[in-house]
Amino acid sequence: MEINGEVVSDIYYYRDMGLSEATMRALDKKGYVQATAIQGGAIPYFMQWKDVVAKAPTGTGKTFAFGIPMVEHVDPQSDQVQGLILAPTRELAIQIRDELRDLCAFREGVRVVCLYGGQPIDKQITQLKNRPQIVVATPGRLMDHMKRRTVKLDSVQTVVLDEADRMLDMGFIQDVTRILDRIPHRRNLGLFSATISREVMDISWVYQRDPVEITVRPVEENRPDIQQYAIELTGREQKLDTMVALLNAGGYERAIAFCNTKNMTDRLSGLLQMRGISCQAIHGDIQQRIREQTLKKFKEGKLRVLVATDVAARGLDIDDVDVVFNYDVPDEQEYYIHRIGRTGRAKKHGVAYTLMATVTEAVKMRDIARNTRTQIQLLKYDKDGCLTLVDNPS
16 A cells, blocks of 8 residues: 555554544444554544545445544534545445444434435435434435535535545536536545546645545555456357356356446346346335345345346445456446456455457457456367367466
């Protein structure tokens, strides 16, 4: 890890950070002793009210890196919003809210509310009447509440933009700047991101003062243990049979399959159900309530396969996915990285299969292998119908 360009230790323990008894009890309840690198780097500076720009790979514990100091700073006696976290998707916002509530398990009086589109705004207005100290929100829905004057940000001390690169890429930059302009007296601003784009730097230059720059590089020990395969098929009709065969042969109990379109997601889910595989789909056109129910069932092991568009590639709080299938080769390299990052988490071994049925898909996959510099094994069916290793396209 680097802080302001200087290489520092990656080993930190929560007990050495001067955290409150309530926070230590919450961490102990979750079985956490050693902090991740990004947590060890960011927490001390947040505690000192410093602005932070943090670049770290997905799955490195960024939520607690800003969540712990935010919870530590909250005054439970106050009924004003003191901490604000902006997230690009509903799923990520809900995950952050749940993790913060876990941190507040022994901190009486601290309330966390999540505001996002797809849920009736009246229900959220009712929650806001309970005077939360921390608000987690997607930018668009927060703007709706600000226009209705149902949320006041006058007393916000800390603002965090999580997955800042993704949020700005999705076109939220105007909403984000309008929100920041309405919080002129904040004490610090944190930008957390897997990549630091020009748009992220623009926000930093305008809204931060002498930020501490923290970089956790995807070195070998931080990389998830994922065996990656690309399977060359002669036609799209082979994809379903191949995926089902791999599911059964590998004995995988929990799988995520990614498709590029909502239509294909629904179709694949239906085809797998016809094969007797417990499966449901999530994408942007499915009601938020149904999506939350589907994710809950998947987490509880009641679904074997979750079929999803890239809306689910970030921010899912699921640590034990056995295998990821790229049923469609993703259109962008970044999507590939975040898709396969759903497996091999929490120091477990993971597997990712990408199914290629056209020349275009094969070309995309070669580009991904070259640009990510990862070892992706190429598989192909032989004349006897058995998958065999061909070579390494990366």
